[in-house]
Amino acid sequence: MPANPAQLLANSPEYTVSELSSALKRTVEDTYGHVRVRGEISGFRGPHASGHCYFALKDESAKIEAVIWKGVHGRMRFKPQEGLEVIATGKLTTYPGSSKYQIVIEAIEPAGIGALMALMEERKKKLAAEGLFDEARKQLLPWLPEVIGVVTSPTGAVIRDILHRLEDRFPRRVLVWPVRVQGEGSAEQIAAAIDGFNALPDGGHIPRPDLLIVARGGGSLEDLWSFNEEIVVRAAAGSMIPLISAVGHETDVTLIDFAADQRAPTPTAAAEMAVPVRSDLVVEVSSLAARALVAWKRGHDDRRTELRSAARALPGASELLAIPRQKVDSAAAALPRALRASTNVHHRRFTRISGGLTLRVLRSQVAHAKQSVAATSARLSHCTQVGLRHRRDRFAGLAVRLRTSRFANAQAQRDRITRDDERTQRLFERARRALVTLLQQHETRMTHSAKLLAAVSYRGVLARGFVLVRDDAGRALRSAAAVGSGARLTLEFADGQVNATSDVNRTAATSSSPGSSPKSQPRPASSRRATKPADQGNLF
CATH class of the missing domain: 3.40.50.261 (Succinyl-CoA synthetase domains)
Structure with missing residues (x-):
């Protein structure tokens, strides 16, 4: 009779859940120490509060849980992103708490150039939306x-x-x-x-x-x-x-x-x-300077020619005043006759009007004027009331329209002021940076010019201990042969000038000429300081 399966399994060892989970964990880790897995990142929501990252890698038919520890995530060159296809390198292990296996990722890289381009385009859109690429x-x-x-x-x-x-x-x-x-x-x-x-x-x-x-x-x-x-x-x-x-x-x-x-x-x-290019700038500046000089000379000659032509065509003062003077003489001759004729005309008109001004005519005119004023006053009062009523109705309609449009107008103006203020701030910042850059360039150019001027000035040579010798006419003397005996000299030092009279010993100049006796042996420094050479002249 065959044995009962339950009796056969009764001799098998018993495992606790923890022992079975640990055995499975060792088996998975020993078999799959380090693996490289290619898949799409799914369920990534950024690092956890602890700094660790939890997500899954999936393809068309399977999915595996993945985890990146905090220290590893901080050192990664490429950070995981949702939907990115990557190649992950890590250790396969199990998580006993939920009876599932997972990969602990140690390195991650995009899966090919296409993934890098997709990541680049996504990052470009993100940064462009923040305005980092605005012109x-x-x-x-x-x-x-x-x-x-x-x-x-x-x-x-x-x-x-x-x-x-x-x-x-x-x-x-x-x-x-x-x-x-x-x-x-x-x-x-x-x-x-x-x-x-x-x-x-x-x-x-x-x-x-x-x-x-x-x-x-x-x-x-x-x-x-x-x-x-x-x-x-x-x-x-x-x-x-x-x-x-x-x-x-x-x-x-x-x-x-x-x-x-x-x-x-x-x-x-x-x-x-x-x-x-420095050479191009030098040529361009020289060309512009020459063109400016030629243009200035040509313009100066043109204006001189126009002035001479205008002077020749301009008539004299007597010719200009001849006709106005003749008109004044004619008007002065006709003035007495015209005054007499105007006086007669006005006298006849006054006489004609005064004949019709009797008391009865004046009273009738006053009464007619009173009636006309009364009728006009009545019509004016009626027209005023009608006009006021029409304007009151019109103003009421305008008031309703004004209240409606005032709020819309005010909001539009506020929006426009806000936009103009932002644009003004941007332009101000750009203008400030441009002004600072321009001022720095001018300051650097002036400093360089001042240093160049100081470098080529002869006063720098005087400051190093040299002396500039001038004759009584103020000309600079460049050789001893130009100094005559008893000449009045001006010695210019770095801190001032000293006047002197030359006392030239011509014998010293002759002894130093070619063919003279050989040079004497150098003496100790102490003897040179103690005695003065006999052939040395005195300029003071």
Whole structure:
């Protein structure tokens, strides 16, 4: 008779739930130590309050729970995002509390170029919605910056290309902030460099740059990804120093290009944008100066010719006053006769009118005027009442319309004032930055001119201990042969002038000529100070 299955299982060992869960955990971890899983992130809602991240990886037919611990998440270059297809590397384990298995992720990367482009487009839309790419935020580049700050790798060919191009066009002072341009931590270093240049004080020990260049050579999308990080884009958009983005080749596009004030296709092109060509400027200024001089001379000659032509065509004073003087004489001759005729006309008119002014006529006219005034007064009163009633009705309708439109008008005006105020603030800030930049350029140019003037002045030579000798006519003497005996001389020192009379010993000049006796042996310093050479002249 076959044995009962229950009796057969009675000899099997018994496990507690914890023992079975632990056994399963060891089996899964031993079999799948480290795995790489490709899937789409699902259910990601950001880090938990504890800093850990909990979500799931799924494909068309399966799903696996995933967790990223707080420390690992902080070191990750790519952060997980909902719906992003990734390749996750980690350890497979189980969670006994809910009888399920999960993967503890140690590294995560996007699954191919398509995922990187999708992430880049999503980040671009987010930052554009915040206004970081608006044209109104962009600043004008300085025409000729004194100091240029460069954020790039100090060992690559990029910095050499920039320095060589600046040397060819217009040499400027360059400050290099060395950073890593790819790999872990590079985005933080680039953002810190941009913020560091902006934090430099004006007039400090390290000069504050007038222009920034963020540069890197070409590479793949993964190599250039540091310049797509949000921290770098925000640092470039928040820079108060005008910034040129020169990342990759002409076909490479990164998010920092949209936030920068100007994009250059290559680092060499960024150097060309930064400064003009010095030789071209010199030629252009010379050409403009010559053209201005020729135009001024031509205009001066034209005005002289026009003045002479006008002087020849202008008649004399007697010719101008001849006809008016004749008219005045004719009017003076006709005035007495016209006065007599006008007096007679007015006398006849007065006589005719006075004949009809009798007392009865005046009374009838007064009575007729009273009747006309009474009738007019009655009509005026009636018209006034009718007019007042019409205007009262009209004003009531206008009052209703005015109350209705007043609120709408007031709201529209408030909105318009708010928009104009915001635009004024933006324009004011841009004007202030442009004015500060212009003033700094003029101040630097004046300082450079003052230093150049001091460098070429002969008073700098006098300050080093030299003396300028002039004769009594004020001419500078350049040789001893030009000084005659008894000549009156003026010695100009750095702190004043001294008058002197020359006492030239011609024998000393002769002894130093070619063919004379050999030079005497040098004497000790003490003897030279004690005795005065016999052939030395005295200018005082």
